[in-house]
Amino acid sequence: MRFNKIGAAELSLSAIGFGCGGNAGLMVRGSARDQTRIAARALELGINYFDNSPDYGDGAAEINLGRALREIGAKPLLNSKVEIRAENLSGIAGHVVASAEASLRRLGAERLDVFQIHNGPCARPPVMAGKDYAHLWIGHFTAADGAMEGVRRLLRDGKIRAAGFICRGNDAAEAGELLGSGLFHLINAPFTLLNPTAGYAIPGWSAGKDFGGIINSAAARGAGTAVYSPLASGFLTGAALAGGPRHPLARAYDMSAAASLRLQKQARAVSFLASEHGTTLAQAAFRFILGHPGVTTALGGFSAMEQLEEIAAAADMPPFGADAMARLQALWTADFEN
Numbered sequence: 001m002r003f004n005k006i007g008a009a010e011l012s013l014s015a016i017g018f019g020c021g022g023n024a025g026l027m028v029r030g031s032a033r034d035q036t037r038i039a040a041r042a043l044e045l046g047i048n049y050f051d052n053s054p055d056y057g058d059g060a061a062e063i064n065l066g067r068a069l070r071e072i073g074a075k076p077l078l079n080s081k082v083e084i085r086a087e088n089l090s091g092i093a094g095h096v097v098a099s100a101e102a103s104l105r106r107l108g109a110e111r112l113d114v115f116q117i118h119n120g121p122c123a124r125p126p127v128m129a130g131k132d133y134a135h136l137w138i139g140h141f142t143a144a145d146g147a148m149e150g151v152r153r154l155l156r157d158g159k160i161r162a163a164g165f166i167c168r169g170n171d172a173a174e175a176g177e178l179l180g181s182g183l184f185h186l187i188n189a190p191f192t193l194l195n196p197t198a199g200y201a202i203p204g205w206s207a208g209k210d211f212g213g214i215i216n217s218a219a220a221r222g223a224g225t226a227v228y229s230p231l232a233s234g235f236l237t238g239a240a241l242a243g244g245p246r247h248p249l250a251r252a253y254d255m256s257a258a259a260s261l262r263l264q265k266q267a268r269a270v271s272f273l274a275s276e277h278g279t280t281l282a283q284a285a286f287r288f289i290l291g292h293p294g295v296t297t298a299l300g301g302f303s304a305m306e307q308l309e310e311i312a313a314a315a316d317m318p319p320f321g322a323d324a325m326a327r328l329q330a331l332w333t334a335d336f337e338n
Helices: 032-044 060-072 092-107 136-141 147-156 172-180 214-220 257-270 281-290 305-312 322-332
Strands: 003-006 011-014 016-019 049-052 077-082 112-117 120-122 135-137 160-166 184-189 224-227 294-303
Touching: 003 224, 011 016, 011 294, 032 060, 060 092, 077 092, 092 112, 092 147, 092 305, 112 147, 112 184, 120 136, 120 160, 120 172, 135 136, 135 160, 136 172, 147 160, 172 214, 184 214, 184 257, 214 224, 257 281, 257 322, 281 294, 281 305, 294 305
Parallel strands: 016 049, 016 294, 049 077, 077 112, 112 160, 120 135, 160 184, 184 224, 224 294
Antiparallel strands: 003 011
């Protein structure tokens, strides 16, 4: 396992991180035995960074990870987040602090190594209803009682070591503004074989949200990037390519049949990276991500031990060569129509 340092934060994260979200489902719906067993094996393989959130199973993932780590007797680097909803807008800073403190209690930890705003920044106030936290107006980040003030209080009180936020797409300008504040040292962003725009400029890109090269912008400011959903919600796997069922713990797809077919087509188009390099498609997906020098860690979501072993094996694979990257570039430029 190799490790990448977040410069200003003086943290070294394993190239593969352990994602605790609901897509793979282990830390939300798995058995306590499997949660502990797989987390212990991840630590043996060198994974030292665990990414969590109160939204993962309504706190269940934090509780389960905390229990598993106590049973193992390990203290790896811990991440959690805060979700800001419409009901929190009248006191954002206080909510940010209270959410972090609740996460610490669930995890049984004294301090979070990384704490992130789970809302992506946007230029205008979004319509927020119910449990929605996808976006947050940039003004609510920067206001006197906004999200950034809450982060500053947590840093001041030693409850977190470093802070960050999530990128949701089409938000590179707002994300750049937040990075320019110097407060944030780790962003989370998707960067996949099916949407590489967080790391590479694609002229005329129209195959999905544009992440505006945010990985490069973060690196230029001394910040790192954790890549989430590296397998494009599971479509970049051999099982998905073959049309097989998802793992019983994995969350069902929430998309139209047309969208699913489009992603399957795109995954088939990039599958040459696996067949021609002697790896699985999932390994090829991680190899691509980790080949970008601005990526700090790629967050694997694991449903089973064999998935962990498969992805961990990709940690030290070299970047793809110029020929493979040129073929990818042609696919991206043509919106996968080649």
